[in-house]
Amino acid sequence: MTVDHVQPFAELGLTPAEYETIVDTLGRRPTDAELALYSVMWSEHCSYKSSKVHLRQLAAKAPRSDALLAGIGHNAGVVDIGQGYAVTFKIESHNHPSYVEPHQGAATGVGGIVRDILAMGARPVAVMDALRFGPASAPDTARVLPGVVSGISAYGNCLGLPNIGGELDFDPTYAGNPLVNALCVGVMRPADLQVAAASGPGNQVILFGSTTGPDGVGGASVLASATFGDGASAKRPSVQVGDPFMEKRLVECCLELFAGDLVVGIQDLGAAGVACATTELAAAGTGGMLIGLDAVPLRDASLGPPEILMSESQERMMAVVEPGRVEEFLGVCAKWDVRAAVIGEVTDTGRLVMTWHGETVVDIPPASAADGPVYARPLARPSAQDALAADDPAALPRPADGAGLRADLMALLSSPGLADKSWVTDQYDRYVRGDTVLAMPEDGGLLRVDEATGLGIAVATDGNGRYCRLDPYLGTQLALSEAYRNVAATGARPLAVTNCLNFGSPEDPAVMWQFAEAVRGLADGCAALGVPVTGGNVSFYNQTGTVAIHPTPVIGVLGVHDDVRRRVSIGFGPAGDAIVLLGRTAAEFGGSAWAHVRHGHLGGPPPAPDLDAERRLAALLAAAAAAGLLSAAHDLSDGGLAVALAESCLRGGTGCVVRLPGDPFTWLFSESAGRCVVAVSAGAEAAFGHLRDANGVPGETIGAVGGDRLDVESCFAVPLAELAATHTQTLPALFG
Amino acid sequence: MRIGVITFPGSLDDRDAARAVRLAGAEPVALWHGDRDLRGADAVILPGGFSYGDYLRCGAIARFAPVMSELVPAARAGLPVLGICNGFQILCEAHLLPGALTRNAGLKFITRDLRLRVENARTAWTRAYSGGDQIVVPLKSGEGAYAADPGTLAGLEASGLVVLRYADGNPNGSAAAIAGVCNAAGNVVGLMPHPEHAVDSLTGPSADGLGFFASVVAGVAA
Numbered sequence: 001m002t003v004d005h006v007q008p009f010a011e012l013g014l015t016p017a018e019y020e021t022i023v024d025t026l027g028r029r030p031t032d033a034e035l036a037l038y039s040v041m042w043s044e045h046c047s048y049k050s051s052k053v054h055l056r057q058l059a060a061k062a063p064r065s066d067a068l069l070a071g072i073g074h075n076a077g078v079v080d081i082g083q084g085y086a087v088t089f090k091i092e093s094h095n096h097p098s099y100v101e102p103h104q105g106a107a108t109g110v111g112g113i114v115r116d117i118l119a120m121g122a123r124p125v126a127v128m129d130a131l132r133f134g135p136a137s138a139p140d141t142a143r144v145l146p147g148v149v150s151g152i153s154a155y156g157n158c159l160g161l162p163n164i165g166g167e168l169d170f171d172p173t174y175a176g177n178p179l180v181n182a183l184c185v186g187v188m189r190p191a192d193l194q195v196a197a198a199s200g201p202g203n204q205v206i207l208f209g210s211t212t213g214p215d216g217v218g219g220a221s222v223l224a225s226a227t228f229g230d231g232a233s234a235k236r237p238s239v240q241v242g243d244p245f246m247e248k249r250l251v252e253c254c255l256e257l258f259a260g261d262l263v264v265g266i267q268d269l270g271a272a273g274v275a276c277a278t279t280e281l282a283a284a285g286t287g288g289m290l291i292g293l294d295a296v297p298l299r300d301a302s303l304g305p306p307e308i309l310m311s312e313s314q315e316r317m318m319a320v321v322e323p324g325r326v327e328e329f330l331g332v333c334a335k336w337d338v339r340a341a342v343i344g345e346v347t348d349t350g351r352l353v354m355t356w357h358g359e360t361v362v363d364i365p366p367a368s369a370a371d372g373p374v375y376a377r378p379l380a381r382p383s384a385q386d387a388l389a390a391d392d393p394a395a396l397p398r399p400a401d402g403a404g405l406r407a408d409l410m411a412l413l414s415s416p417g418l419a420d421k422s423w424v425t426d427q428y429d430r431y432v433r434g435d436t437v438l439a440m441p442e443d444g445g446l447l448r449v450d451e452a453t454g455l456g457i458a459v460a461t462d463g464n465g466r467y468c469r470l471d472p473y474l475g476t477q478l479a480l481s482e483a484y485r486n487v488a489a490t491g492a493r494p495l496a497v498t499n500c501l502n503f504g505s506p507e508d509p510a511v512m513w514q515f516a517e518a519v520r521g522l523a524d525g526c527a528a529l530g531v532p533v534t535g536g537n538v539s540f541y542n543q544t545g546t547v548a549i550h551p552t553p554v555i556g557v558l559g560v561h562d563d564v565r566r567r568v569s570i571g572f573g574p575a576g577d578a579i580v581l582l583g584r585t586a587a588e589f590g591g592s593a594w595a596h597v598r599h600g601h602l603g604g605p606p607p608a609p610d611l612d613a614e615r616r617l618a619a620l621l622a623a624a625a626a627a628g629l630l631s632a633a634h635d636l637s638d639g640g641l642a643v644a645l646a647e648s649c650l651r652g653g654t655g656c657v658v659r660l661p662g663d664p665f666t667w668l669f670s671e672s673a674g675r676c677v678v679a680v681s682a683g684a685e686a687a688f689g690h691l692r693d694a695n696g697v698p699g700e701t702i703g704a705v706g707g708d709r710l711d712v713e714s715c716f717a718v719p720l721a722e723l724a725a726t727h728t729q730t731l732p733a734l735f736g
Numbered sequence: 737m738r739i740g741v742i743t744f745p746g747s748l749d750d751r752d753a754a755r756a757v758r759l760a761g762a763e764p765v766a767l768w769h770g771d772r773d774l775r776g777a778d779a780v781i782l783p784g785g786f787s788y789g790d791y792l793r794c795g796a797i798a799r800f801a802p803v804m805s806e807l808v809p810a811a812r813a814g815l816p817v818l819g820i821c822n823g824f825q826i827l828c829e830a831h832l833l834p835g836a837l838t839r840n841a842g843l844k845f846i847t848r849d850l851r852l853r854v855e856n857a858r859t860a861w862t863r864a865y866s867g868g869d870q871i872v873v874p875l876k877s878g879e880g881a882y883a884a885d886p887g888t889l890a891g892l893e894a895s896g897l898v899v900l901r902y903a904d905g906n907p908n909g910s911a912a913a914i915a916g917v918c919n920a921a922g923n924v925v926g927l928m929p930h931p932e933h934a935v936d937s938l939t940g941p942s943a944d945g946l947g948f949f950a951s952v953v954a955g956v957a958a
Contacts, residue, residue: 153845157876158786160748245746245789337745427845429876431933431940432784434752448939451755565938 012039018373025368033354033361036306038369040272041279044540047372050506051538054519061523062532067495069190070534075119075268076186077534078193079496081560083455086190088120091130091183091461091500091556093539097239098180102147106180107155107242111314113184114159114247115268118254119317121194122186125433126447127156129166129182130461130500130554131424134175136416136734141170144178146735151242152182153427158244159251162436163428164445167461167554169417174465176544181500181554185459187449192258196267198285198320201348203264205281205289206326207274208333208340209250209316211299215240216273216312246315246338253336254317262329265320275309275369277318278344279352283370285320288347291354293361295343305354305361320346379512388470391603393589398665405642405664406716408598410726412639412669413646415597419730420650437564441651443486443635448564456564460486460557462637463502465550466591467606472514475591476521476553477609481673482637483557484529488618489633489676491568491625492559497526499536499555504548506540514551515540522553528611531557566625571652572679573631575706579656581641582617582692582699583675584610587666593638594669613674613697620695621676629688631705632679642668642712644677646723649710655720657711658703664715679705737762737956739949740777742807742823744769744798748785749820749932756932757781760949769801778956779816779860780807782823784876784930794837794879795825804830816860816952817924821877824916824926833917833926834892835884837877841909845878849941851903852915852929856896859922860955864947870903871944873929875915880928882910882917892917900927 009019012035022030022038030038044050059071069086070078076090094109110127117124129152133141156163161184198205216239257263265285267277274296282289293305303311321329326342333340347353352369354362399405412418421441430439437456438446444460462482468475484494499522504511526533542549561567572579589595590604624630634648649655660667680688685701692699703713711717739757741764743750754764765777769787774780787798798804804826811817811832819827827833840846854862854869865871884892889911892898900916908928916927931945 150844157845157878158746158789160785243789245786245791248746248748248786248789426847429845429847431847431874431876431930432748432752434749434755434933434939437938 007035009035013043014039018042026364031361033305033309034364037275037309037362040275040310041369042372046272046276048538049373050375050377050540051515052374053376054516057519057523058533061527063527063530065532068532068534069193071532074535075116075196077496077498078120079534079558080190081457083450083453084189085449085455086188087185087457087558088117088122089183089185089459089498089556089558090116090535091181091498091554092537093500093502094180094182095178095502095539095542098148099144099178101239102144103151104239104241106148106151108240108314109180109182110152110155111242111247112270113182115270115317117184117186118251119194119196119266119268120186121192121258122188123255124161124184124186124251126164126445127161127182127184128164128445128459128461130463131167132169132171132174132179132552134170135172136170138175140175142735148180149424149427155242155244157429159248160432162430162432164430164436164439164447165460167463168421168424171465171550173550177542177549179502179552183461183556185457194258194263194266196281196284197265198281198289198346199264201286201346202323203346204321204323204326204342205291205344205346206319206321206329206340207296207316207343208319208338210243210246210313211297211339212308212311213299213313214303214307214311217307217310240312240314242314249336249338250315250317253333253338256332257329260328260332262321262325262332263319264322267318269316269318271312273309273311273313279366279369281318281320282352282366286346286348288349289344289352290347291344293354293356295341297339297341305356377506377512378509379516380509381513382510388603389605393595393601393604396595396599396601402715405668406718408594408669409642409646412593412597412643413723413727414730416730416734418593418639418643420728421731422728423731423735437567438490438569442570443489446490446561446564446567454563454565456561458487458490458492458559458561461554462486463552463554465552466596466602468518468551468553469602470591470606472517472551473521474606474609476518477525477611478606478673479553479555480522480525481609481611481614482635483555484614484618485635485676487557487559488621489568489635490561491566491622492561493622494531494557494559494618496558497531497533497555499533499553501536501538502542502549502552502554503540504543508548511548518551518553525611529615562626566628568625568630568633569651570634570648571632572648572654572656572705573652574682575654576682577631577679577705578685578701579658579703579705580678580680580699581675581702582678582697583613583672584698585667585670585672585675588670588672592669592671607671607673609673616695616697617674617676620692620697623691624688627687629681629684630678631681634677636675636677637671640669640671641677646710648677649720650724650727654705655707655709655711656703656705657707657713659713660702661700737953738765738777739952740765740767740774740780742767742769742780742782742803744787744801746786746789747783749783749930752932753781753783753820756935756946756949759935760946760953762953767803769803772802772806774806774810779952782819782826784821784823787822787826795822795829798826799829808832811924814921814923818861818948819926820930820932821928824928827924827926832924833919834888835882835917837879837928838881838883839879840881846907847874847876848907850875850907850929852900853903855901856899856918859899859918859925861925861948861951862899863955864951872942873931873934873945874941875907875929877928880908882914884911895920899925
């Protein structure tokens with residue numbers, strides 16, 4: 001090795017300009033360890049360098065909310081839900097690892113998001129997963145899907161977190177790039193809020209949890225082989241392996257540390273491991289830190305500083321602790337069999353310094369690594385967008401009679417994206433902790449927070465890649481609207497938003513245009529609905545070769561339920577209850593499930609969101625639920641009224657008879673936004689009518705609950721047993 | 737009346753078991769795996785979860801926990817003990833109950849609300865039911881297939897030590913569709929389904945599971 005050898009910055013993913021910036025910042029060549037640190041901190045995943053300029057508007061346009069205790073920029077946002085409780089939630093992607101190694105990729109995705117929630121000071125109380133795969137019949141889907149589901153099942157169940165909802169969809173666009181987005185929600189007292197900052201010179205820095213191994217340090221081997229010659233370092237695995245039992249102990253250990261007020265600052269270790277935790281803690285705190293890398297407990301003694309810094313070994317946390325409390329801290333760790341090591345201390349030097357075998361291997365201003373570059377990447381609306389918009393589904397052949405409508409409904413119900421998802425959800429524990437009030441296949445997950453008062457929280461996630469492909473601005477607002485509506489359908493008031501933005505390469509101007517439009521749509525949508533974005537995650541480079549996935553922002557909405565005993569299920573209940581369709585129905589089929597399933601068609605404009613109507617609908621649903629007027633409520637989305645009615649019949653185990661007010665095809669399969677079907681309890685019709693008028697929500701009574709068929713008068717009828725058989729056969733037939 | 741709930745590292749349904757105890761009118765007492773102390777509990781529950789991560793074999797490590805050195809002789813002396821799911825696995829590993837729990841026939845974790853038939857309503861934990869009662873309780877496990885050698889199975893059947901059976905088919909390949917068994921004295925009961933998740937129709941499929949906890953409360957009070 002000579003001083004003029006070219007450092008392998010390109011292999012580590014840094015551009016020549018980025019490398020020059022590092023050299024300028026330090027006034028010298030970076031050491032291997034520094035180069036490793038900057039390369040992971042300035043990766044797209046950690047630095048948000050391509051997305052930051054757009055994401056700023058999420059905070060800038062956010063509606064004022066007194067409920068927000070911690071917003072964008074923290075490990076996760078925190079909202080006050082009243083009665084002395086605060087809730088934190090966030091959704092994050094683990095797409096690429098889940099494609100390479102589905103079981104471990106998905107499992108560690110759950111583990112990572114749970115530690116984000118834990119780091120805020122909250123007890124994690126539930127998870128959800130939004131999953132998207134290639135065609136259900138594709139051979140590779142049979143490899144990826146069962147592995148992803150078993151990974152989520154193994155990790156989440158062993159950790160003791162109920163899985164209360166999520167999504168499952170299929171599209172050829174995800175064939176080489178499945179989307180595995182994991183959401184976690186946690187509950188705390190507002191005073192328990194923790195900060196991710198290393199404050200107070202002399203305070204001790206403690207690394208605790210699993211030992212550090214060579215997991216996920218594929219990049220570091222580039223460094224080693226480039227400087228020491230091939231063979232000096234084995235190729236490292238790039239997918240991490242999870243240990244949920246370790247994570248369970250880590251969760252209980254952290255909560256006991258918080259309860260004992262033993263922590264000044266805390267950060268979870270995720271992507272970029274020790275590099276990220278030390279730079280972010282230092283940059284957000286007093287500014288300096290001295291770390292002895294020799295003190296990091298290793299599970300592979302051959303690791304050197306670059307690998308230790310980049311390792312993504314799971315189930316680790318880093319805490320800042322006052323010197324006088326260290327002994328007590330270590331005692332709590334010992335109780336939970338959690339390994340802990342003091343690896344350094346906070347300083348006021350303004351420098352992050354790390355030593356190894358007595359030598360200084362890192363000496364940098366931490367903010368330079370934590371802040372990272374910012375790029376305003378070129379963006380361009382793709383020319384094909386016009387042709388796509390012009391290809392209206394109005395031209396597609398429609399069913400001619402009742403038998404045709406019936407066949408379309410059955411085709412939709414048995415299509416993989418709309419079929420019964422028990423094959424997946426039966427592998428998840430939805431009962432643990434005993435507070436799950438609603439879970440799949442309900443519109444939203446609903447958890448009890450306080451047993452005495454019935455206070456609870458509802459969470460839903462939604463995304464629709466087809467709508468977003470047609471119009472990313474409107475498509476994102478439709479995803480937001482749907483999640484908002486799903487939360488409202490349980491009787492909860494929507495309060496806050498999280499998001500996981502899954503896109504192709506930011507270096508492709510067409511993708512960057514999709515991204516910019518989606519973020520603008522989200523920011524405007526949240527402003528219109530009065531719900532702030534509290535945090536989220538961006539996943540770029542979701543593409544196979546040069547072909548990007550459909551732009552797929554997945555939006556999570558959190559709501560507060562004043563009394564979960566007044567929850568509303570999607571399942572139809574007592575016979576005779578009037579069925580009312582709320583909202584306006586127009587002939588909107590662009591990006592619809594009908595066009596997709598029956599014609600493999602994607603074109604035309606997506607349905608038009610009406611955010612003001614969504615607000616009024618949500619207010620009506622919350623008020624009606626609180627007054628106990630509803631026996632069921634189900635949001636209308638993919639597959640329109642036809643699929644919603646079938647799902648409500650199947651969930652409740654009872655039929656219904658409906659009469660359509662206009663063109664049956666439009667009323668059955670249109671996907672107009674802002675709609676919900678409700679069943680009104682006997683005797684509550686007048687009260688509900690007044691409430692509906694007062695909230696300015698259009699609606700009409702279309703039938704009544706009862707019987708053992710889904711009966712669409714003068715069109716068709718399907719016995720419940722046939723509906724159930726059609727709905728439930730698909731996934732078991734595909735995946736065993 | 738005090739009912740102990742043991743927390744092992746990796747126990748998950750300890751909180752739910754404690755809630756069920758409260759709803760049945762008794763006082764839950766937290767017991768720690770590392771303490772050789774039952775804290776004067778009148779009965780003890782080993783809750784569901786993944787003690788020690790289910791590493792090696794479900795329940796195989798937990799049976800050596802310090803608290804078990806107190807529990808095993810107390811159970812042999814007649815203390816009412818209930819093992820739910822992982823707790824059942826631990827009781828089998830500790831030889832307080834016969835047989836073993838093995839991987840589900842379908843090889844997948846199963847969460848499902850199931851109908852169970854109460855076969856023995858004379859145990860410390862099932863006295864609130866009548867023989868032949870059908871109850872709806874969730875099952876949630878990956879290694880819930882009950883297995884024992886033919887002689888043991890025949891003995892269980894002959895002595896009426898099968899406490900519960902799956903009533904609608906056999907979800908996990910259990911021998912003779914057995915969902916729960918007891919010891920000869922009827923004070924130690926183990927079952928794979930989770931009665932503590934069926935104590936309130938708000939959060940469970942029914943309140944049918946409350947009878948397990950009510951049984952022991954009535955029995956000890958009597």
